[in-house]
Amino acid sequence: MTKQLFIAPHTLKKQAKTLIHYWPQTIKTTRAYQLLCNLYGFSSLHQYQKQTKHMVINHYQSQENAAYIAEQFSSLANQLSHLGDISFADAKVVLYKIWPKYISNKTYSASPKEHQCTFFINGELTDFVQQPKISYAFDRFPAIKDSIEAIGIPHTEVGALYVNNQLQPFTYQLNNNDVITLYPVRDVLNQHQATNLPAKPISRPHFILDVHLGRLCNYLRMLGFDTLYWNHDLGDAKLAALAEKEQRIMLSRDLGLLKRSNIKFGRWLRNRKPLLQLKEVSTLYNLKQYIEPFSLCIRCNSKxxxxxxxxxKHLVPADVYTSFTTFNQCSHCQQIYWHGSHVDKMKTIIHMLEN
Ligand SMILES: [Zn+2]
Known part of the structure; x- marks a missing residue:
């Protein structure tokens, strides 16, 4: 760097402290000063002190420095990485911390990255991306789950992932030049794909639904599927914790919720209409084989x-009592059910699911 940056001594002192704190290894104070002075165009701390001795660093100067730092962020990080023999990614973090007000998040995330890999995206996972092949740049060695989600795909949608033709779990750490192939959960449930990721619980599927899926909840319970649902917002953290604890499949149209790492099984519903959502879920998890109509209370999910x-006799309308012979009752909320017109409706729905 030919340009010299004049930094007030008290600022330099603060920056040296920050550098020591964020430096990837232990580093001595004298070395921290040396690095900063070199970075700012001085051969040593001594030269810096000599040149700045009688100088007053004014506001205008600071502004000019700020603009320069932001503009030259990548090049300065590159220099720091060479001067200090640390990775480019580490140098970027250190510089970002040293100049917290001057380097925006945008500048930081738009800066060049150390490594790159390629994703090949298959089947309905392409619903989440612009194109089936994506080049992805990254720093350090992130867990692959985070990178998959950074390109827009919730991990719950991925049924199988290969890195350089080997099946890998979500904890796999990305390396430079990796080639990643992703397959949707559907391909695993259809047994078209081997996997070592969880795709669905081993037992009969049971569900937990996001707040906006009240009607889908009714349908699922009517068909006998154990379904947790609240018609008020329980909060993402609580929903996710319940899904994890009870190994339930989370159904939602909220991508952020499905990216929570403690949710193992989940589906981002493609459809907005409740009946189509039911069909979607039924096809994906092959629910037909498990249907037990009218075994669960629609109100409270109990048997x-x-x-x-x-x-x-005294709990139902008189005409209902005389017209029907069979009555069912919820063991928990005491709701009474009889075979009214909803039975025919249910038969139509089951027929729809079977075709
Ligand atoms: Zn009930």
Whole structure:
């Protein structure tokens, strides 16, 4: 660097402290000063002190420095990485911390990266990206889950991932020039793909639904699928913790929720209409084989069992009591069910799912 940056001594002192704190290895104070002085165009701390001795660093000067630092961020980071023998990514972090007000997040994230890899994206995972082949630049060696989500795909949508033709888990750390191939959960559930990722719980599927999916919840419970749902916002953290604890499949149209790492199984619903959502979920998880109509309470998700007709005489309208012979009751909330018109409706829905 030919340009000399004049930094006030008290600022330089502060910067040296910050550098020591964020430097990837232990570094001595004298070496920290030396590096900063070199970076700012002085041969040594002594030369810096000599040249700045009688100087007053004014506001105008600071502004000029700021503009220069922001503009030359990548090149300065590159110099610091050579001067200090650290990686470019580490140098960027150190510089970013030294000049917190001057280097914006935008400048930082737009700066060149150390490494790059290529993603090949298959099947319905292309719903989340612009094109099926993506070059991705990154610093250091991030876990692959974070990189998959950075390109826009929630990890719950990925059924199988290969790195350089080897199956890998989400904890795999990306390396320079890796070639990654992603397959959707659907391909694994169809048994078209081998995997070592969780795609769905081993047992009969049970669900947890995001707040906007009330009608889908009713359908799933009607078909006998254990489904947790609240019609008020429980908060993403609580929903995710419940999904994890009870190994439930999270259904949502919120990408951010599905990116939470403790959610193992989940689906970002492509459809907005409840019946189409039911069809989507049923096809994906092959629900037909598990349907048990009217075994769960639609109101509270508890088991319902048949009850003696006389026991509900005063609990249902008189015309209902005379017209029907079979009554069921929820073991938890005591809601009473009888075979009304909703049975026909349910039959139509089951027929739709089977075709
Ligand atoms: Zn109930």
């Amino acid at each position: 319902i069992t048949s009850v003696d007709k006389t026991s509900v």
